[in-house]
Amino acid sequence: MAEETLLSVDEALARVLAKAVRADSRCVPVERALGLVLGETVCAERDSPPFDRAMMDGYAVHGADAGRTVRLVGEVAAGDEGASAKPLEAGTAVRIMTGACVPAGAEAVVPLEDVTLAEESLLPVPSTVTAEQHIARRGCETRAGTAVVREGDIITPLVAGTLAGVGYEAVAVYPPPRLAILATGNELGASGAAGIRDTNTPMLAVLARSMRVPEPECFRVGDTLASLNSALGACESATHVLLTGGVSAGAYDLVPEALAAWGAKPLLHKVRQKPGKPLLVATRTSAEGHDQLIFGLPGNPLAAHLGFQRYVAPALRVYMNKSPEPRRERATLTTALSGDRTRTTFALATLRGGGGEADARWWAEPVRLRGSADLYSAAKANALLRVEPGQTLAAGSEVVADWLVGCEAEPTLE
Numbered sequence: 001m002a003e004e005t006l007l008s009v010d011e012a013l014a015r016v017l018a019k020a021v022r023a024d025s026r027c028v029p030v031e032r033a034l035g036l037v038l039g040e041t042v043c044a045e046r047d048s049p050p051f052d053r054a055m056m057d058g059y060a061v062h063g064a065d066a067g068r069t070v071r072l073v074g075e076v077a078a079g080d081e082g083a084s085a086k087p088l089e090a091g092t093a094v095r096i097m098t099g100a101c102v103p104a105g106a107e108a109v110v111p112l113e114d115v116t117l118a119e120e121s122l123l124p125v126p127s128t129v130t131a132e133q134h135i136a137r138r139g140c141e142t143r144a145g146t147a148v149v150r151e152g153d154i155i156t157p158l159v160a161g162t163l164a165g166v167g168y169e170a171v172a173v174y175p176p177p178r179l180a181i182l183a184t185g186n187e188l189g190a191s192g193a194a195g196i197r198d199t200n201t202p203m204l205a206v207l208a209r210s211m212r213v214p215e216p217e218c219f220r221v222g223d224t225l226a227s228l229n230s231a232l233g234a235c236e237s238a239t240h241v242l243l244t245g246g247v248s249a250g251a252y253d254l255v256p257e258a259l260a261a262w263g264a265k266p267l268l269h270k271v272r273q274k275p276g277k278p279l280l281v282a283t284r285t286s287a288e289g290h291d292q293l294i295f296g297l298p299g300n301p302l303a304a305h306l307g308f309q310r311y312v313a314p315a316l317r318v319y320m321n322k323s324p325e326p327r328r329e330r331a332t333l334t335t336a337l338s339g340d341r342t343r344t345t346f347a348l349a350t351l352r353g354g355g356g357e358a359d360a361r362w363w364a365e366p367v368r369l370r371g372s373a374d375l376y377s378a379a380k381a382n383a384l385l386r387v388e389p390g391q392t393l394a395a396g397s398e399v400v401a402d403w404l405v406g407c408e409a410e411p412t413l414e
Contacts, residue, residue, distance in 0.1 A: 006272035009310070009344045012279070015268050016311050019283050020318035021291050023239075025172045030163045033155045035212035037321040039172035041150045042163060047139035051084075052102040055134040059115065059123055060106035061093045067127035069118060076100045093123050102135055109134035152321065174321035179208050179216035180238035182231050184245040184255065185299060186223045199375060200244040200297075200304045207308050210406035211316055216242075228258035236287045239319065242312060245299030248278040255296045256280060264294050272389075273310075274343045275372045276303035281311065302372050306346050309384060313405050326402040329354065329383075331362035333397045339387030348381035351401050364401045382407035 007015075025039025054060065054076075061070065073092045076084045078099035088094060088105040096102065096109060108129045118124050142148055148162050155163075155173065163171055181204050188198045201218050208216050217238065219231040223246065235241050246255035247269075256269065264282035271279045280296030293315050297307040314324035331351060339345035348367040354360065367381045383401040387393060 006270050006277070006343075007268050009271055009273045012268050012271045012273075012281075013311060013314065016281055016293070016315055017318065017324055019267060019291075019293060020315040020324070021293075022321050023174050023177075023319050025174050025321075027170045027172050028175070029170050030155075030160050030168055033160065033171060033173050034157065036155050036173040036176065038149060038151050038153045038155060038159075039174055039321070041147050042166060042168060042171065043147050044142045044144055044166050046144045048141040048165065049136050049138060052106075052138050053136045054096045054098055054100045054102050054109050055136055056109055056111050057098050058096060058109045058111040058134065059093045059125075060088060060096045060102055060109055061123075061125050061129065062088065062090050062105065063107040063129050063131050064090060065093070065125045066129040067125065069122050069124045072117075072121045072123050076103065093125070106135070107131055154322070174319070176211075176213045177239045177316050177319045178237055179213050179316075180219070180235040180241045181205060181208075181216050182219045182221050182228075182235075182241065182243045184221045184223060184228065184243060188220055199301050200299065203301065203305060204242055204244070204297075204308060207305075207313070207405050208316070211313065212320075213316060223254060225254055225258055225261070228254055229261060232258060232262045235292075238286075239290060239292060240312070240316065241292060241294045242297060242308070243295070244297045244304050247280045247296035247298060259284075259294060259296070264292075269296075272343045273306070274340045274345045275300060276306045276310075276346075277343065278303075279307050279311065300372050301375050302348075302369070302378055305378075306384075309402070309405055310346065326405070327408050328403070329362045329401050331364035331383075331399055331401045333385075333393055333395055333399050334363055334365040336392060336395050337366045337385065337387055338392040339389060342389050344389060345387040347385045347387060348378050348404075349383045349385050349401060350380055351383040351403070362401065364399055 070091050070093045073094060075095040077097045084101035084103045088103040094103060108131060110126060114126055115124060148166055149159055153159060181201055183198050183201045187196045205216050221227050221231045243255050246253045259282050264284040267281040267283055269280045270277055276298050278298045282294040284292040284294060286292050295307060295312050297304040317324045337347055349364045350367060352363050354362045364383060364385060367377055369377050382404055384404060385399055385401055
């Protein structure tokens with residue numbers, strides 16, 4: 001295929017997103033839902049707090065008794081309804097614990113450390129008592145029927161606590177994908193000087209887990225159609241299948257033929273990009289009846305990484321009902337950066353700054369690689385820069401930097 005007829009990077013991504021499907025929502029336990037997207041809007045079933053709640057250990061008193069000595073007439077512990085049922089009369093106080101129901105008539109809670117009992121049952125109330133001090137009145141946090149989290153919100157630890165606070169033990173979410181990774185090549189794990197260590201499988205597995213995708217199924221596959229067909233046959237339950245290697249034009253590049261025999265329909269093959277030109281994407285309906293999106297990533301580690309970052313990650317986000325776009329920052333380029341003459345270049349970079357008082361800018365420093373398999377230099381990168389064919393970006397240019405998968409901040413509500 002002539003270089004001029006290769007698919008552009010934008011058209012390639014558009015084709016992937018056109019075939020990316022969103023999962024149907026299902027219920028999971030709240031404690032297992034971190035990072036997933038809510039599939040329902042959740043409303044408070046009652047006021048919160050559901051009663052006037054003491055916010056400190058101390059004494060519930062009347063405001064009018066400030067500066068007076070009053071009688072202690074009881075104690076209210078958290079969860080003790082009976083002790084709080086009787087209204088508090090003027091001239092009296094009750095000892096109260098944090099989280100307990102404040103008796104009717106009490107207007108403030110005086111902290112334990114602010115008073116010393118004159119006698120066992122006599123309480124000298126401080127002369128300054130502020131109305132409502134250390135009391136959370138019923139419904140001050142939220143009212144019954146109010147939406148506390150909405151469909152589309154990402155479940156963070158605080159959202160999980162909110163769900164538990166309104167009585168949810170399980171909640172509807174858009175589930176994570178089921179991912180299979182097939183690393184192809186006789187050389188992987190081979191002994192002797194000709195052997196190559198498999199870096200792609202752990203790298204892709206960690207990328208997936210950083211997106212809250214559960215442990216993927218991983219296979220190491222030899223360069224024969226029989227081994228490829230056998231491994232693909234074990235991927236029927238996967239929603240997304242990643243293969244690395246075997247997608248170019250060499251004698252052992254058998255992935256396209258194996259995918260065709262498996263019933264996969266090609267969506268694209270070869271993209272005008274560097275690295276990762278041989279990228280292959282296909283679709284298939286599994287024997288279980290669900291859609292599968294299949295990515296044939298080049299065996300080159302940095303090309304496989306780019307393929308995940310640029311095409312696989314957006315499809316996984318769509319499946320989980322998230323925006324396909326990565327997090328982006330506008331940054332200032334520290335040194336000049338040149339692209340390939342005919343292909344869109346994606347360059348790894350280190351993104352720094354963004355928070356200093358004197359200079360709140362982000363700075364993008366391109367990573368200098370010693371070849372397209374140089375993971376050692378690439379390991380310091382946390383962002384990706386795009387350079388158009390034939391383009392040179394001067395030092396000081398403003399660029400758009402995509403955070404690499406796994407290098408973003410912790411998930412927040414979107």
